[in-house]
Amino acid sequence: MAYTLMVLLLVAGILGGYILINRSYILLFDQQGGQEAAWQNLQSGVHLFLSEGFQQGRNQAFQLFDDSTDSCFIQTENWGLFGLIHGQAQSGRHLHARSALVGAKVPNRLAYSLYIRDVGGPLVVSGNTMLKGKIFVPRAGIRAGYVGQKRFTQDQLFVGDRLTSGNNLPFTPQVSSVDVMRSFREILSRQRSQEEFLATDITIQQPWTDAAYQINAEGHLILHDVSLQGKCIITAEKITLTPQADLNGTLLFARNIVFQSGFKGDVQAFALDSLWVESDVHLDYPSVLLVSKYSSQAPSLLHIAAGAKIQGMVLYDNNLFGPIAPNRQDLCFVDRTSRLEGILYAAHQLDLRGEVIGSVTAGNIIHQSTARLYKNYLVDATIDFERLSSKYLAPHMFTNPHYRVLSWLNYPEIP
Protein backbone atom coordinates (compact mmCIF):
# COMPACT_ATOMS: atom_id res chain seq x y z
CA MET A 1 0.00 0.00 0.00
CA ALA A 2 2.74 2.46 1.00
CA TYR A 3 4.72 1.47 -2.08
CA THR A 4 1.70 2.17 -4.34
CA LEU A 5 1.15 5.58 -2.73
CA MET A 6 4.78 6.50 -3.30
CA VAL A 7 4.56 5.56 -6.96
CA LEU A 8 1.32 7.56 -7.24
CA LEU A 9 2.99 10.60 -5.67
CA LEU A 10 5.96 10.25 -8.01
CA VAL A 11 3.67 10.04 -11.02
CA ALA A 12 1.70 13.06 -9.81
CA GLY A 13 4.97 14.97 -9.33
CA ILE A 14 6.18 14.13 -12.83
CA LEU A 15 2.83 15.11 -14.37
CA GLY A 16 2.68 18.36 -12.39
CA GLY A 17 6.25 19.25 -13.34
CA TYR A 18 5.58 18.46 -16.98
CA ILE A 19 2.51 20.72 -17.02
CA LEU A 20 4.34 23.54 -15.22
CA ILE A 21 7.37 23.44 -17.56
CA ASN A 22 5.08 23.44 -20.60
CA ARG A 23 3.06 26.34 -19.28
CA SER A 24 6.10 28.49 -18.46
CA TYR A 25 7.60 27.66 -21.86
CA ILE A 26 4.41 28.77 -23.61
CA LEU A 27 4.37 32.02 -21.58
CA LEU A 28 8.03 32.67 -22.41
CA PHE A 29 7.40 32.00 -26.10
CA ASP A 30 4.39 34.31 -26.03
CA GLN A 31 6.44 37.07 -24.40
CA GLN A 32 9.41 36.70 -26.77
CA GLY A 33 7.19 36.27 -29.83
CA GLY A 34 5.13 39.33 -28.87
CA GLN A 35 8.25 41.46 -28.41
CA GLU A 36 9.63 40.27 -31.74
CA ALA A 37 6.31 41.00 -33.46
CA ALA A 38 6.27 44.53 -31.98
CA TRP A 39 9.86 45.09 -33.19
CA GLN A 40 8.88 43.83 -36.66
CA ASN A 41 5.92 46.20 -36.61
CA LEU A 42 8.19 49.11 -35.71
CA GLN A 43 10.40 48.38 -38.73
CA SER A 44 7.31 48.08 -40.94
CA GLY A 45 5.97 51.36 -39.57
CA VAL A 46 9.21 53.23 -40.20
CA HIS A 47 9.41 51.89 -43.77
CA LEU A 48 5.80 52.89 -44.41
CA PHE A 49 6.47 56.33 -42.96
CA LEU A 50 9.69 56.90 -44.94
CA SER A 51 8.00 55.91 -48.20
CA GLU A 52 6.14 59.22 -47.86
CA GLY A 53 9.39 61.18 -47.37
CA PHE A 54 10.95 62.76 -44.32
CA GLN A 55 10.08 66.10 -42.81
CA GLN A 56 11.23 67.47 -39.51
CA GLY A 57 8.37 67.68 -37.03
CA ARG A 58 6.04 65.38 -38.98
CA ASN A 59 4.47 63.17 -36.33
CA GLN A 60 2.09 60.43 -37.30
CA ALA A 61 0.08 57.62 -35.72
CA PHE A 62 -1.26 54.95 -38.05
CA GLN A 63 -2.48 51.37 -38.38
CA LEU A 64 0.00 49.09 -40.10
CA PHE A 65 -2.28 46.52 -41.63
CA ASP A 66 -6.02 45.91 -41.88
CA ASP A 67 -6.63 45.24 -38.21
CA SER A 68 -6.45 47.31 -35.05
CA THR A 69 -3.86 45.16 -33.26
CA ASP A 70 -0.83 46.47 -35.15
CA SER A 71 -0.18 50.20 -34.88
CA CYS A 72 2.74 52.59 -34.95
CA PHE A 73 3.53 56.12 -33.79
CA ILE A 74 6.42 58.08 -35.34
CA GLN A 75 8.02 61.39 -34.33
CA THR A 76 10.75 63.09 -36.35
CA GLU A 77 13.47 65.66 -35.88
CA ASN A 78 16.77 66.52 -37.55
CA TRP A 79 20.08 65.43 -36.16
CA GLY A 80 22.70 67.49 -37.93
CA LEU A 81 22.35 66.68 -41.61
CA PHE A 82 20.52 63.40 -40.98
CA GLY A 83 16.98 62.68 -39.90
CA LEU A 84 16.12 61.20 -36.54
CA ILE A 85 13.03 59.08 -36.02
CA HIS A 86 11.51 58.00 -32.72
CA GLY A 87 9.10 55.14 -33.24
CA GLN A 88 6.81 53.14 -31.02
CA ALA A 89 4.94 50.12 -32.33
CA GLN A 90 2.34 47.79 -30.91
CA SER A 91 1.52 44.17 -31.59
CA GLY A 92 -1.40 43.06 -29.48
CA ARG A 93 -0.46 43.98 -25.92
CA HIS A 94 3.28 44.20 -26.68
CA LEU A 95 5.11 47.49 -27.28
CA HIS A 96 8.51 48.26 -28.76
CA ALA A 97 10.11 51.72 -28.93
CA ARG A 98 13.37 52.70 -30.59
CA SER A 99 15.03 55.54 -32.47
CA ALA A 100 16.72 55.46 -35.86
CA LEU A 101 19.00 57.66 -37.91
CA VAL A 102 17.67 58.33 -41.41
CA GLY A 103 19.69 59.04 -44.56
CA ALA A 104 19.03 59.49 -48.27
CA LYS A 105 19.94 57.24 -51.17
CA VAL A 106 22.22 58.86 -53.69
CA PRO A 107 20.06 59.64 -56.75
CA ASN A 108 21.05 57.85 -59.97
CA ARG A 109 21.94 61.11 -61.69
CA LEU A 110 24.53 61.78 -58.99
CA ALA A 111 25.94 58.25 -59.01
CA TYR A 112 29.21 59.28 -60.65
CA SER A 113 32.85 59.16 -59.61
CA LEU A 114 33.90 62.65 -60.66
CA TYR A 115 32.26 65.90 -61.73
CA ILE A 116 34.48 68.90 -62.42
CA ARG A 117 32.89 72.16 -63.41
CA ASP A 118 33.96 73.33 -66.86
CA VAL A 119 36.08 76.43 -66.30
CA GLY A 120 37.93 76.11 -69.62
CA GLY A 121 40.79 73.79 -70.49
CA PRO A 122 41.05 70.03 -70.10
CA LEU A 123 41.44 68.01 -66.92
CA VAL A 124 45.08 66.96 -66.61
CA VAL A 125 45.89 63.77 -64.75
CA SER A 126 49.34 63.08 -63.39
CA GLY A 127 51.22 60.70 -61.08
CA ASN A 128 49.30 57.53 -60.24
CA THR A 129 45.85 59.08 -60.55
CA MET A 130 43.22 56.37 -61.07
CA LEU A 131 39.67 57.25 -62.17
CA LYS A 132 37.07 54.49 -62.35
CA GLY A 133 33.37 54.77 -63.14
CA LYS A 134 31.38 57.58 -64.71
CA ILE A 135 33.27 60.88 -64.94
CA PHE A 136 32.15 64.35 -66.02
CA VAL A 137 35.04 66.41 -67.35
CA PRO A 138 35.27 69.75 -69.21
CA ARG A 139 34.43 69.97 -72.91
CA ALA A 140 38.19 70.21 -73.63
CA GLY A 141 38.52 66.62 -72.38
CA ILE A 142 41.10 64.81 -70.31
CA ARG A 143 44.82 64.32 -70.91
CA ALA A 144 47.97 63.17 -69.13
CA GLY A 145 50.55 65.72 -68.03
CA TYR A 146 53.65 66.39 -65.97
CA VAL A 147 53.85 68.03 -62.58
CA GLY A 148 57.51 68.91 -62.24
CA GLN A 149 59.29 65.66 -63.09
CA LYS A 150 56.28 63.54 -62.24
CA ARG A 151 54.46 61.93 -65.15
CA PHE A 152 51.23 59.96 -65.46
CA THR A 153 51.95 56.30 -64.61
CA GLN A 154 48.68 54.49 -65.40
CA ASP A 155 47.87 52.63 -68.63
CA GLN A 156 44.57 54.42 -69.16
CA LEU A 157 43.43 57.97 -68.41
CA PHE A 158 40.26 56.56 -66.87
CA VAL A 159 38.17 53.38 -66.80
CA GLY A 160 34.45 53.88 -67.40
CA ASP A 161 32.19 56.41 -69.11
CA ARG A 162 33.27 59.96 -69.91
CA LEU A 163 30.66 62.71 -70.11
CA THR A 164 30.90 66.46 -70.52
CA SER A 165 30.40 68.71 -67.52
CA GLY A 166 28.72 72.09 -67.54
CA ASN A 167 29.53 75.54 -66.15
CA ASN A 168 27.58 74.81 -62.97
CA LEU A 169 27.79 72.04 -60.43
CA PRO A 170 25.15 69.32 -60.83
CA PHE A 171 23.58 69.99 -57.45
CA THR A 172 23.62 72.42 -54.59
CA PRO A 173 23.39 70.71 -51.20
CA GLN A 174 20.09 71.57 -49.56
CA VAL A 175 20.98 71.85 -45.91
CA SER A 176 17.45 72.10 -44.65
CA SER A 177 18.26 71.68 -40.98
CA VAL A 178 17.30 74.93 -39.26
CA ASP A 179 19.21 73.73 -36.19
CA VAL A 180 22.51 73.83 -38.11
CA MET A 181 21.93 77.39 -39.31
CA ARG A 182 20.71 78.50 -35.86
CA SER A 183 23.89 77.19 -34.26
CA PHE A 184 26.05 78.89 -36.90
CA ARG A 185 24.27 82.23 -36.39
CA GLU A 186 24.65 81.92 -32.63
CA ILE A 187 28.43 81.49 -33.01
CA LEU A 188 28.64 84.46 -35.36
CA SER A 189 26.70 86.64 -32.92
CA ARG A 190 29.15 85.91 -30.07
CA GLN A 191 32.11 88.08 -29.11
CA ARG A 192 35.39 86.47 -30.14
CA SER A 193 37.36 84.98 -27.28
CA GLN A 194 40.74 83.25 -27.06
CA GLU A 195 40.15 81.89 -23.56
CA GLU A 196 40.89 78.17 -23.26
CA PHE A 197 38.73 75.62 -21.47
CA LEU A 198 39.89 72.09 -20.83
CA ALA A 199 37.04 69.59 -20.63
CA THR A 200 38.20 66.43 -18.91
CA ASP A 201 36.76 63.52 -16.96
CA ILE A 202 33.27 63.92 -18.40
CA THR A 203 31.08 60.92 -19.28
CA ILE A 204 27.67 61.54 -20.77
CA GLN A 205 25.28 58.92 -22.10
CA GLN A 206 22.33 60.87 -23.40
CA PRO A 207 19.25 58.94 -24.61
CA TRP A 208 18.16 59.79 -28.15
CA THR A 209 14.59 60.43 -27.09
CA ASP A 210 15.59 63.15 -24.58
CA ALA A 211 16.58 66.75 -25.29
CA ALA A 212 20.19 67.04 -26.43
CA TYR A 213 22.90 67.41 -23.78
CA GLN A 214 24.61 70.71 -24.62
CA ILE A 215 28.10 72.00 -23.88
CA ASN A 216 28.62 75.67 -24.71
CA ALA A 217 31.95 77.46 -24.38
CA GLU A 218 32.76 81.03 -25.32
CA GLY A 219 36.34 80.42 -26.29
CA HIS A 220 38.57 77.50 -27.19
CA LEU A 221 37.25 74.21 -25.84
CA ILE A 222 39.70 71.31 -25.65
CA LEU A 223 38.06 67.92 -25.23
CA HIS A 224 40.36 65.51 -23.43
CA ASP A 225 39.33 62.34 -21.64
CA VAL A 226 35.69 63.06 -22.45
CA SER A 227 33.15 60.41 -23.40
CA LEU A 228 29.97 61.61 -25.10
CA GLN A 229 27.52 58.97 -26.32
CA GLY A 230 24.11 59.68 -27.75
CA LYS A 231 22.40 63.00 -28.23
CA CYS A 232 25.07 65.62 -27.42
CA ILE A 233 25.88 69.01 -28.97
CA ILE A 234 29.04 71.07 -28.44
CA THR A 235 29.23 74.73 -29.44
CA ALA A 236 32.34 76.88 -29.04
CA GLU A 237 34.54 79.44 -30.76
CA LYS A 238 37.08 76.70 -31.41
CA ILE A 239 36.95 73.00 -30.62
CA THR A 240 39.98 70.73 -30.35
CA LEU A 241 39.48 66.98 -29.99
CA THR A 242 42.40 65.08 -28.52
CA PRO A 243 42.83 61.32 -29.16
CA GLN A 244 41.60 60.69 -25.61
CA ALA A 245 38.15 62.08 -26.46
CA ASP A 246 35.52 59.45 -27.27
CA LEU A 247 32.55 60.87 -29.18
CA ASN A 248 29.75 58.95 -30.87
CA GLY A 249 26.92 60.70 -32.65
CA THR A 250 27.90 64.15 -31.35
CA LEU A 251 27.29 67.41 -33.23
CA LEU A 252 30.11 69.99 -33.14
CA PHE A 253 29.66 73.67 -34.07
CA ALA A 254 32.54 76.16 -34.08
CA ARG A 255 34.46 78.67 -36.16
CA ASN A 256 37.44 76.31 -36.10
CA ILE A 257 37.55 72.61 -35.38
CA VAL A 258 40.69 70.50 -35.00
CA PHE A 259 40.77 66.70 -34.83
CA GLN A 260 44.13 65.88 -33.34
CA SER A 261 46.16 62.99 -34.69
CA GLY A 262 44.83 59.63 -33.53
CA PHE A 263 41.26 60.70 -32.75
CA LYS A 264 38.60 58.03 -33.41
CA GLY A 265 34.83 58.37 -33.31
CA ASP A 266 31.78 59.37 -35.32
CA VAL A 267 30.69 62.99 -35.30
CA GLN A 268 29.10 65.65 -37.46
CA ALA A 269 31.43 68.64 -37.40
CA PHE A 270 30.27 72.03 -38.69
CA ALA A 271 32.85 74.80 -38.99
CA LEU A 272 32.69 78.36 -40.29
CA ASP A 273 36.37 79.14 -40.87
CA SER A 274 38.44 76.00 -40.82
CA LEU A 275 38.34 72.32 -40.16
CA TRP A 276 41.59 70.40 -39.64
CA VAL A 277 41.73 66.64 -39.65
CA GLU A 278 45.22 65.63 -38.63
CA SER A 279 46.98 62.42 -39.61
CA ASP A 280 45.53 59.02 -38.65
CA VAL A 281 42.20 60.38 -37.55
CA HIS A 282 39.42 57.82 -38.09
CA LEU A 283 35.89 59.14 -38.43
CA ASP A 284 33.42 56.30 -38.70
CA TYR A 285 30.19 56.17 -40.70
CA PRO A 286 28.12 58.30 -40.68
CA SER A 287 30.44 61.21 -39.99
CA VAL A 288 30.05 64.60 -41.63
CA LEU A 289 32.65 67.33 -42.07
CA LEU A 290 31.22 70.63 -43.25
CA VAL A 291 32.85 74.00 -43.75
CA SER A 292 30.39 76.70 -44.66
CA LYS A 293 31.59 79.99 -46.05
CA TYR A 294 29.76 82.95 -44.53
CA SER A 295 31.86 85.88 -45.76
CA SER A 296 33.83 86.55 -48.94
CA GLN A 297 36.61 88.21 -46.88
CA ALA A 298 37.38 85.33 -44.50
CA PRO A 299 39.17 82.39 -46.17
CA SER A 300 37.81 78.97 -45.37
CA LEU A 301 39.88 75.85 -45.16
CA LEU A 302 39.10 72.17 -44.93
CA HIS A 303 42.29 70.15 -44.47
CA ILE A 304 42.46 66.36 -44.32
CA ALA A 305 45.94 65.10 -43.54
CA ALA A 306 47.72 61.92 -44.61
CA GLY A 307 46.46 58.66 -43.18
CA ALA A 308 43.06 60.04 -42.17
CA LYS A 309 40.06 57.80 -42.81
CA ILE A 310 36.58 59.30 -43.09
CA GLN A 311 33.33 57.47 -43.72
CA GLY A 312 30.37 59.69 -44.51
CA MET A 313 30.50 63.05 -46.22
CA VAL A 314 32.88 65.95 -46.65
CA LEU A 315 31.15 69.16 -47.67
CA TYR A 316 32.91 72.40 -48.43
CA ASP A 317 30.19 74.81 -49.38
CA ASN A 318 29.63 78.47 -50.06
CA ASN A 319 25.87 78.52 -50.39
CA LEU A 320 24.47 77.96 -46.92
CA PHE A 321 24.45 81.68 -46.16
CA GLY A 322 23.39 82.54 -49.70
CA PRO A 323 25.75 82.74 -52.68
CA ILE A 324 29.12 84.08 -51.45
CA ALA A 325 32.01 84.87 -53.75
CA PRO A 326 34.96 82.57 -53.09
CA ASN A 327 38.22 83.82 -51.64
CA ARG A 328 41.51 82.98 -53.41
CA GLN A 329 42.76 81.32 -50.24
CA ASP A 330 39.74 79.04 -49.90
CA LEU A 331 40.84 75.43 -50.13
CA CYS A 332 39.69 71.89 -49.54
CA PHE A 333 42.85 69.83 -49.25
CA VAL A 334 42.87 66.03 -49.08
CA ASP A 335 46.37 64.67 -48.61
CA ARG A 336 48.06 61.47 -49.80
CA THR A 337 47.18 58.15 -48.14
CA SER A 338 43.98 59.61 -46.74
CA ARG A 339 40.80 57.78 -47.61
CA LEU A 340 37.21 58.96 -47.82
CA GLU A 341 34.25 56.60 -48.23
CA GLY A 342 31.24 58.61 -49.31
CA ILE A 343 30.68 61.94 -51.00
CA LEU A 344 33.21 64.75 -51.32
CA TYR A 345 31.64 68.03 -52.41
CA ALA A 346 33.85 71.11 -52.78
CA ALA A 347 32.07 74.08 -54.28
CA HIS A 348 35.36 75.90 -54.84
CA GLN A 349 39.02 74.81 -54.90
CA LEU A 350 39.86 71.18 -54.29
CA ASP A 351 43.38 69.79 -54.05
CA LEU A 352 42.81 66.03 -53.96
CA ARG A 353 45.69 63.60 -53.54
CA GLY A 354 44.07 60.83 -51.52
CA GLU A 355 41.57 58.05 -52.25
CA VAL A 356 37.82 58.54 -52.55
CA ILE A 357 35.56 55.48 -52.59
CA GLY A 358 32.51 57.38 -53.72
CA SER A 359 31.99 60.57 -55.64
CA VAL A 360 33.85 63.84 -56.00
CA THR A 361 32.14 67.04 -57.07
CA ALA A 362 34.37 70.08 -57.44
CA GLY A 363 34.11 73.65 -58.64
CA ASN A 364 37.83 73.81 -59.41
CA ILE A 365 40.53 71.16 -59.19
CA ILE A 366 43.98 72.44 -58.36
CA HIS A 367 47.37 71.06 -57.37
CA GLN A 368 49.60 73.26 -55.26
CA SER A 369 53.23 72.19 -55.44
CA THR A 370 56.04 74.00 -53.66
CA ALA A 371 56.93 75.73 -56.92
CA ARG A 372 53.61 76.62 -58.53
CA LEU A 373 49.85 76.25 -58.68
CA TYR A 374 48.48 73.85 -61.31
CA LYS A 375 44.90 74.53 -62.31
CA ASN A 376 42.71 71.64 -63.48
CA TYR A 377 45.34 69.11 -62.36
CA LEU A 378 44.55 65.92 -60.53
CA VAL A 379 47.68 64.31 -59.08
CA ASP A 380 47.96 60.94 -57.31
CA ALA A 381 44.23 60.76 -56.63
CA THR A 382 42.06 57.62 -56.75
CA ILE A 383 38.31 57.94 -57.26
CA ASP A 384 35.91 55.03 -57.65
CA PHE A 385 32.17 55.31 -57.03
CA GLU A 386 31.44 51.68 -57.87
CA ARG A 387 33.30 50.43 -54.82
CA LEU A 388 31.04 52.43 -52.52
CA SER A 389 28.75 50.18 -50.49
CA SER A 390 25.25 49.84 -51.94
CA LYS A 391 23.99 50.50 -48.42
CA TYR A 392 25.61 53.94 -48.30
CA LEU A 393 23.20 56.71 -47.34
CA ALA A 394 24.01 60.39 -47.57
CA PRO A 395 22.68 63.25 -45.49
CA HIS A 396 19.34 64.45 -46.80
CA MET A 397 20.43 67.23 -49.10
CA PHE A 398 19.06 66.13 -52.47
CA THR A 399 15.73 67.02 -54.01
CA ASN A 400 13.03 64.36 -53.46
CA PRO A 401 15.34 61.55 -52.39
CA HIS A 402 14.45 58.07 -51.22
CA TYR A 403 14.91 57.85 -47.47
CA ARG A 404 16.07 54.78 -45.61
CA VAL A 405 17.03 53.81 -42.08
CA LEU A 406 20.75 54.39 -41.75
CA SER A 407 21.08 52.77 -38.34
CA TRP A 408 18.94 51.78 -35.42
CA LEU A 409 20.24 53.58 -32.40
CA ASN A 410 21.09 51.23 -29.60
CA TYR A 411 22.02 53.66 -26.95
CA PRO A 412 20.68 53.41 -24.34
CA GLU A 413 20.38 49.65 -24.78
CA ILE A 414 16.85 48.41 -25.31
CA PRO A 415 16.11 45.92 -22.51
Place this chain on the structure above:
Amino acid sequence: MAKLSGNTLIEVLTSLALLGIIFGIGITLVAKLGGIYAPVSQQWMEEQTYTFLQEPVMGEGIEEKEINGRILTRKIFRDDPTKDLVRVIVELSYQDRTMVKKQKWIFLEE
Protein backbone atom coordinates in the same frame (compact mmCIF):
# COMPACT_ATOMS: atom_id res chain seq x y z
CA MET B 1 -20.89 -4.21 -11.23
CA ALA B 2 -18.05 -5.64 -9.24
CA LYS B 3 -16.51 -3.37 -6.66
CA LEU B 4 -12.81 -2.76 -6.72
CA SER B 5 -10.86 -2.85 -3.49
CA GLY B 6 -8.93 0.26 -2.43
CA ASN B 7 -5.56 -1.19 -3.33
CA THR B 8 -6.74 -2.34 -6.75
CA LEU B 9 -8.22 1.11 -7.51
CA ILE B 10 -4.92 2.82 -6.70
CA GLU B 11 -3.05 0.31 -8.86
CA VAL B 12 -5.44 0.93 -11.76
CA LEU B 13 -5.05 4.71 -11.38
CA THR B 14 -1.28 4.38 -11.22
CA SER B 15 -1.25 2.25 -14.35
CA LEU B 16 -3.49 4.76 -16.17
CA ALA B 17 -1.22 7.62 -15.16
CA LEU B 18 1.86 5.73 -16.35
CA LEU B 19 0.11 4.94 -19.65
CA GLY B 20 -0.71 8.65 -19.96
CA ILE B 21 2.94 9.61 -19.55
CA ILE B 22 4.05 7.00 -22.08
CA PHE B 23 1.39 8.24 -24.52
CA GLY B 24 2.51 11.86 -23.99
CA ILE B 25 6.15 10.98 -24.60
CA GLY B 26 5.10 9.03 -27.71
CA ILE B 27 3.17 11.99 -29.11
CA THR B 28 6.09 14.31 -28.42
CA LEU B 29 8.48 11.95 -30.23
CA VAL B 30 6.18 11.70 -33.25
CA ALA B 31 5.91 15.50 -33.33
CA LYS B 32 9.68 15.82 -33.14
CA LEU B 33 10.19 13.33 -35.94
CA GLY B 34 7.74 15.28 -38.13
CA GLY B 35 5.59 13.98 -40.95
CA ILE B 36 2.14 14.77 -42.21
CA TYR B 37 0.40 13.14 -39.22
CA ALA B 38 2.59 14.77 -36.64
CA PRO B 39 0.63 17.05 -34.35
CA VAL B 40 2.05 20.58 -34.50
CA SER B 41 1.97 23.25 -31.86
CA GLN B 42 0.96 26.86 -32.29
CA GLN B 43 4.58 27.73 -31.57
CA TRP B 44 5.80 25.56 -34.46
CA MET B 45 3.33 27.18 -36.85
CA GLU B 46 4.31 30.68 -35.70
CA GLU B 47 8.01 29.89 -36.13
CA GLN B 48 7.51 28.50 -39.65
CA THR B 49 5.47 31.53 -40.69
CA TYR B 50 7.97 33.96 -39.21
CA THR B 51 10.94 32.22 -40.86
CA PHE B 52 9.26 32.41 -44.28
CA LEU B 53 8.40 36.07 -43.67
CA GLN B 54 12.08 36.84 -43.00
CA GLU B 55 13.46 35.05 -46.04
CA PRO B 56 15.03 37.43 -48.61
CA VAL B 57 12.57 39.06 -50.99
CA MET B 58 13.72 39.21 -54.62
CA GLY B 59 10.63 40.72 -56.22
CA GLU B 60 6.87 40.78 -56.37
CA GLY B 61 4.87 37.56 -56.70
CA ILE B 62 3.44 34.58 -54.85
CA GLU B 63 5.50 31.74 -53.43
CA GLU B 64 4.21 28.55 -51.86
CA LYS B 65 5.76 25.68 -49.96
CA GLU B 66 4.59 22.71 -47.95
CA ILE B 67 5.89 21.57 -44.58
CA ASN B 68 4.33 18.65 -42.71
CA GLY B 69 1.14 18.90 -44.74
CA ARG B 70 0.77 22.60 -43.95
CA ILE B 71 0.81 25.11 -46.80
CA LEU B 72 2.87 28.27 -46.45
CA THR B 73 1.99 31.04 -48.90
CA ARG B 74 3.97 34.24 -49.30
CA LYS B 75 2.51 37.15 -51.27
CA ILE B 76 4.69 40.13 -52.16
CA PHE B 77 3.02 43.10 -53.80
CA ARG B 78 2.96 46.90 -54.01
CA ASP B 79 0.00 48.85 -52.71
CA ASP B 80 1.28 51.90 -54.56
CA PRO B 81 3.04 51.22 -57.89
CA THR B 82 4.94 54.54 -57.69
CA LYS B 83 6.84 53.46 -54.58
CA ASP B 84 9.48 50.81 -53.99
CA LEU B 85 7.72 49.77 -50.79
CA VAL B 86 6.19 46.29 -50.83
CA ARG B 87 3.88 44.42 -48.52
CA VAL B 88 4.82 40.85 -47.60
CA ILE B 89 2.07 38.55 -46.29
CA VAL B 90 2.74 34.99 -45.14
CA GLU B 91 -0.11 32.64 -44.31
CA LEU B 92 0.13 29.12 -42.92
CA SER B 93 -2.93 27.08 -43.77
CA TYR B 94 -4.12 23.54 -43.06
CA GLN B 95 -7.02 21.98 -44.95
CA ASP B 96 -7.93 25.39 -46.42
CA ARG B 97 -8.03 27.03 -43.00
CA THR B 98 -5.62 29.90 -42.25
CA MET B 99 -3.91 29.05 -39.00
CA VAL B 100 -1.30 31.84 -38.80
CA LYS B 101 -0.90 35.10 -40.72
CA LYS B 102 2.03 37.50 -40.50
CA GLN B 103 2.91 40.54 -42.58
CA LYS B 104 5.36 43.39 -42.93
CA TRP B 105 6.32 46.39 -45.08
CA ILE B 106 9.79 46.52 -46.60
CA PHE B 107 11.64 48.37 -49.32
CA LEU B 108 12.18 46.06 -52.25
CA GLU B 109 15.96 46.36 -52.46
CA GLU B 110 16.48 45.32 -48.83
